[in-house]
Amino acid sequence: MPMGITTSSNEIFEAFLSDDKYKTLFHGHSFTANPLACTAALASMELLLKEDTLTHIKLIYEKHLNFSKTLQQHPKLKM
Numbered sequence: 001m002p003m004g005i006t007t008s009s010n011e012i013f014e015a016f017l018s019d020d021k022y023k024t025l026f027h028g029h030s031f032t033a034n035p036l037a038c039t040a041a042l043a044s045m046e047l048l049l050k051e052d053t054l055t056h057i058k059l060i061y062e063k064h065l066n067f068s069k070t071l072q073q074h075p076k077l078k079m
Contacts, residue, residue: 016023047053071077
């Protein structure tokens with residue numbers, strides 16, 4: 001599971017594109033083995049895998065859907 005990403009312009013990407021192992025970003029682009037990031041990822045996975053999480057997600061979805069319907073009926077928002 002990826003825990004980090006680096007974005008850059010093509011010019012910067014090309015500057016680091018090489019078979020030379022010394023032309024890397026050396027930890028500037030990764031949270032690999034970062035204890036805090038790994039702990040946060042594990043805690044997030046534990047919450048996601050709880051049985052009642054999907055139930056809560058469905059409830060939130062239904063509330064958002066109902067609110068969306070309410071907004072669509074508002075006279076100032078009708079097209």
